Amino acid sequence: MAPSLSEPFSDSSVLIDFVINQGNGVKGLSEMGLKALPKQYIQPLEERMCMTNVQAQESIPIIDMSNPNDPEVEKSICEAASKWGFFQIVNHDVPVEVLENVKNATYKFFGLAAEVKNKYSKEHSLSNNVRFGTSFTPQAEKALEWKDYLSLFYVSEEEAFALWPSVCREQVLDYMRKSEVVIKQLLKVLMKGLNVNEIDETKESLLMGSMRTNLNYYPKCPNPELTVGVGRHSDVSTLTILLQDEIGGLFVRGNDGDNWIHVPPIKGSLVINVGDALQIMSNGKYKSVEHRVVANGSNNRISVPIFVNPRPSDMIGSLPELIENGEKPIYKQVLYSDYVKHFFRKAHDGKKTVAFAEL
Numbered sequence: 001m002a003p004s005l006s007e008p009f010s011d012s013s014v015l016i017d018f019v020i021n022q023g024n025g026v027k028g029l030s031e032m033g034l035k036a037l038p039k040q041y042i043q044p045l046e047e048r049m050c051m052t053n054v055q056a057q058e059s060i061p062i063i064d065m066s067n068p069n070d071p072e073v074e075k076s077i078c079e080a081a082s083k084w085g086f087f088q089i090v091n092h093d094v095p096v097e098v099l100e101n102v103k104n105a106t107y108k109f110f111g112l113a114a115e116v117k118n119k120y121s122k123e124h125s126l127s128n129n130v131r132f133g134t135s136f137t138p139q140a141e142k143a144l145e146w147k148d149y150l151s152l153f154y155v156s157e158e159e160a161f162a163l164w165p166s167v168c169r170e171q172v173l174d175y176m177r178k179s180e181v182v183i184k185q186l187l188k189v190l191m192k193g194l195n196v197n198e199i200d201e202t203k204e205s206l207l208m209g210s211m212r213t214n215l216n217y218y219p220k221c222p223n224p225e226l227t228v229g230v231g232r233h234s235d236v237s238t239l240t241i242l243l244q245d246e247i248g249g250l251f252v253r254g255n256d257g258d259n260w261i262h263v264p265p266i267k268g269s270l271v272i273n274v275g276d277a278l279q280i281m282s283n284g285k286y287k288s289v290e291h292r293v294v295a296n297g298s299n300n301r302i303s304v305p306i307f308v309n310p311r312p313s314d315m316i317g318s319l320p321e322l323i324e325n326g327e328k329p330i331y332k333q334v335l336y337s338d339y340v341k342h343f344f345r346k347a348h349d350g351k352k353t354v355a356f357a358e359l
Ligand SMILES: COc1cc(/C=C/C(=O)SCCNC(=O)CCNC(=O)[C@H](O)C(C)(C)COP(=O)(O)OP(=O)(O)OC[C@H]2O[C@@H](n3cnc4c(N)ncnc43)[C@H](O)[C@@H]2OP(=O)(O)O)ccc1O
Pocket: 122, 128, 131, 135, 136, 149, 151, 153, 210, 212, 214, 230, 233, 235, 236, 237, 275, 307, 309, 310, 311, 312, 336, 337, 338, 340, 341, 344, 345
């Protein structure tokens, strides 16, 4: 039974049934035209974005990738990864058309009927590698997040053809394929910055042996100031390549204290961030930085991150090259899939996941 406007979601089981079990997501809630945010989405005060903590004068670096081997460009990439953990790239090799196509495909997927999208939910999906969901880890969260997503873990073209939704399959595959050049350029530079000058097959696989693309949908929200699109977290990837649309709303933790820096949408750009796996492998030189997304009261927003990861079966820890060079390791070796499961089983909690690998 669909709840009516005069019958708000005071009973949580009705909300869970509508949003999660029936696959309506927060998009379904948004499209009902609710006048007030259901209480299940009200975040504690300390998790809401307070505009007085926004550093309007600061911005993360914008790096021109026309000449990726220029020593000045290499220096800015390594500095940005050490200081900010985030930067934007412009004039990279991913064609604008590919980016536009994947954004349109994202709208197409979320425009499907709830019962069609629900075929890809944790309950119904034919594979763990394809998952439509809402919030982050609803079963572990005290307050839900205002976001729906489709998560696609790449195994092979064959599996993608068999299992990924056909409305976005080609566009996501193309976005992933075309991003590979940029990913390799960035990892080469970042490894050189650690004095790791040879990326052989084993190292390449450790850095980028698996990829997951998420399509994120943040619908227009009643009372956006009371909730979050995505709560404070760092990614568990090696690197994340993020395409955002023109709406804005991504904030990155600044270098001193409780201040947050907006990542302004720039047409054709990609946002790059260091994930926990690279922080761990670089023995702390490159930083995975906390970020969050606010909810928006006027517009729907989408974003499409590619999470570039080790393989689930890889052991990750401080790279042996760094330890051989005399660095004291600050991380132990952990199985990457254990690390990711630890991340997925708890609610977003800032930078706490990385403690799982600390010595
Ligand atoms: C969704 O909102 C998000 C997502 C993010 C993501 C940030 C990233 O950095 S994602 C990159 C993660 N890395 C990888 O995917 C590569 C390595 N992959 C793996 O190690 C495995 O594929 C696996 C993810 C560990 C899943 O392995 P499997 O053997 O299938 O394990 P399960 O027991 O099925 O799952 C473990 C646990 O995680 C939950 N889960 C699995 N996949 C997802 C998913 N795509 N999204 C959300 N949760 C997922 C699963 O439900 C299990 O939990 P239970 O409680 O049910 O046991 C950043 C910010 C966001 O808001």
